[in-house]
Amino acid sequence: MSLLFLQDPPDTFRYFYAGYAVIFLVLTFYVISLIVRWNNLRRELDALEDLEKESK
Amino acid sequence: MSTTVVRNKPSAFGSFLRAVGAIAWKDLAAELRSRELLSAMLVFALLVILIFNFALELDVKTRATITSGVLWVTFAFAGTLGLNRSMAVEKDRGCLDGLLLAPVDRSAIYFGKVISNLAFMLIVEAIVLPVYSILYNTNLFSLGLVGVILLGSIGYVAVGTLLSSMAVQTRTRDVMLPILLFPVVVPVLVAAVKASSGFLQSIPISEILPWLNLLVVYDIIFIAVAFMTFDYVVEE
Amino acid sequence: MTPTPRALRVLEIVSLLLLAAAIWMVFFYAPLEAVMGAVQKVFYFHVANAWVGMLGFIAAGVAGIVYLRTHDLKWDIVEVAAVEISLVFFLITIVTGSIWAYPVWNTWWTWDPRLTTAAILELIYVAYLLLRQGIEDPERRARFGAVYTLIGALSVPLTFMSIRLFRTIHPVVIGAANPGAQGSFDMTPKMLQTMLFAIAVFSIIFITLFWHRIRFGRLQQTVEQLKLKLSQ
Numbered sequence: 001m002s003l004l005f006l007q008d009p010p011d012t013f014r015y016f017y018a019g020y021a022v023i024f025l026v027l028t029f030y031v032i033s034l035i036v037r038w039n040n041l042r043r044e045l046d047a048l049e050d051l052e053k054e055s056k
Numbered sequence: 057m058s059t060t061v062v063r064n065k066p067s068a069f070g071s072f073l074r075a076v077g078a079i080a081w082k083d084l085a086a087e088l089r090s091r092e093l094l095s096a097m098l099v100f101a102l103l104v105i106l107i108f109n110f111a112l113e114l115d116v117k118t119r120a121t122i123t124s125g126v127l128w129v130t131f132a133f134a135g136t137l138g139l140n141r142s143m144a145v146e147k148d149r150g151c152l153d154g155l156l157l158a159p160v161d162r163s164a165i166y167f168g169k170v171i172s173n174l175a176f177m178l179i180v181e182a183i184v185l186p187v188y189s190i191l192y193n194t195n196l197f198s199l200g201l202v203g204v205i206l207l208g209s210i211g212y213v214a215v216g217t218l219l220s221s222m223a224v225q226t227r228t229r230d231v232m233l234p235i236l237l238f239p240v241v242v243p244v245l246v247a248a249v250k251a252s253s254g255f256l257q258s259i260p261i262s263e264i265l266p267w268l269n270l271l272v273v274y275d276i277i278f279i280a281v282a283f284m285t286f287d288y289v290v291e292e
Numbered sequence: 293m294t295p296t297p298r299a300l301r302v303l304e305i306v307s308l309l310l311l312a313a314a315i316w317m318v319f320f321y322a323p324l325e326a327v328m329g330a331v332q333k334v335f336y337f338h339v340a341n342a343w344v345g346m347l348g349f350i351a352a353g354v355a356g357i358v359y360l361r362t363h364d365l366k367w368d369i370v371e372v373a374a375v376e377i378s379l380v381f382f383l384i385t386i387v388t389g390s391i392w393a394y395p396v397w398n399t400w401w402t403w404d405p406r407l408t409t410a411a412i413l414e415l416i417y418v419a420y421l422l423l424r425q426g427i428e429d430p431e432r433r434a435r436f437g438a439v440y441t442l443i444g445a446l447s448v449p450l451t452f453m454s455i456r457l458f459r460t461i462h463p464v465v466i467g468a469a470n471p472g473a474q475g476s477f478d479m480t481p482k483m484l485q486t487m488l489f490a491i492a493v494f495s496i497i498f499i500t501l502f503w504h505r506i507r508f509g510r511l512q513q514t515v516e517q518l519k520l521k522l523s524q
Contacts, residue, residue, distance in 0.1 A: 009325065009326050009330075010395070012331035015391050015394060016331050019334035019337075019392065020315075020318075026384050026387070031501075034501075041512060041515055048515065048518045048519060049518070051522060218439070219440075222440070225436075226427055227427070227428075235418075235423075238415075239444070240416065241447075242451045243450040243451050246451075250458065270454055281443065285360070285439045285443075288360060288439055
């Protein structure tokens with residue numbers, strides 16, 4: 001079985017971790033941006049609805 | 057036997073062609089008089105070539121491989137200038153609104169603009185080629201090259217006219233066109249550069265053919281799509 | 293705005309759990325590859341993200357065409373959501389592709405057709421978002437967005453073909469003989485399972501995020517309409 005491995009596989013763990021770090025960072029960043037944008041918009045909607053009530 | 061005179065109904069296609077011609081001629085005639093657009097495009101193109109001369113220090117050998125790239129970058133930038141100005145003038149003078157009110161098929165406006173934009177681009181290219189030949193002492197006169205320039209310009213202007221109609225209606229106007237146009241026109245630029253360089257280096261036609269095919273396919277697809285969607289872009 | 297539907301909440305939890313499972317598989321189930329070492333494992337999520345990016349791309353194209361035919365603004369909301377999400381997934385694809393490329397081919401970027409086309413697609417997406425930003429009228433914004441989506445979507449396959457043609461005629465100077473084959477490694481059954489599972493997981497993540505982004509788009513529409521009403 002070890003004949004298939006002429007040598008040990010190269011140590012590329014750094015890049016492996018970096019790759020997954022990027023995946024999580026980007027996904028997390030996007031989800032957070034959605035949450036932040038949603039909250040901002042919600043606040044804006046509430047303010048506008050108050051304005052609407054006042055103008056009636 | 058009836059002696060009534062039967063008037064020929066004007067064929068729809070005939071009036072379509074006449075509308076296209078009228079719109080194209082309007083721009084060409086205006087340009088013949090003022091020559092604003094052409095001089096701007098031409099000066100710009102020559103300046104780009106000048107900058108390339110200093111930016112890329114080339115010996116004769118390297119230049120041969122790079123010529124088609126430099127030419128097409130120049131054409132792309134000058135083309136953007138032309139497309140922008142052509143549409144901006146249309147909008148600013150209210151011509152676009154006037155045209156839209158006319159009982160003319162919207163796609164006639166599209167084709168008319170494409171023809172005039174194409175004419176301007178070809179005129180600039182026709183002047184740039186000999187100038188480049190002289191400045192760099194290379195012979196650029198090849199029928200194949202002319203064909204490639206024609207095919208490439210058609211594709212570029214077909215998409216460019218549609219996109220400039222959109223760009224001119226946004227807040228950022230002029231800046232918007234290259235941002236919209238360049239990513240979408242990559243196949244034309246890649247194919248045109250490779251085909252041009254093929255003809256300039258006298259590569260066997262069989263190797264250039266795939267690039268020419270790509271150009272033709274692109275041109276057909278995008279002329280069709282652009283003229284079908286032009287309506288949506290100019291409706292009020 | 294209605295509170296988050298129960299189904300969506302469930303999807304969120306399922307997505308997180310499945311993602312955890314996929315990560316476990318990548319870290320512990322999938323074997324270490326002989327030639328490239330650990331970095332090969334980046335491939336599982338790289339492919340999954342590319343696949344899901346494609347889903348978004350197709351969704352955007354379809355939504356655009358449907359909008360032009362129906363003029364129903366809800367398709368415009370779907371279209372923007374699809375573009376935004378596809379942009380995120382392709383960004384991950386490109387960056388992971390780059391990270392994979394470095395130890396394997398000693399270069400951060402390979403001008404291979406897939407990676408290059410993905411990069412150009414990102415530029416088209418950004419151009420799309422910039423275009424929308426420059427238009428106030430929601431109906432015109434939707435129309436222009438749909439037309440540009442159509443033009444962009446059609447250009448992408450042609451771009452891919454042109455670059456691939458470019459590459460067969462001018463073989464890549466950099467490294468491997470066949471970079472297009474995902475680094476040419478043989479996939480054992482465990483690797484295949486991991487990859488397929490990752491693709492399935494990210495498809496579910498895609499649906500979750502897509503749904504959320506569409507809800508956000510609807511909220512935006514509500515706010516915009518209210519602003520318009522109040523300003524009259």
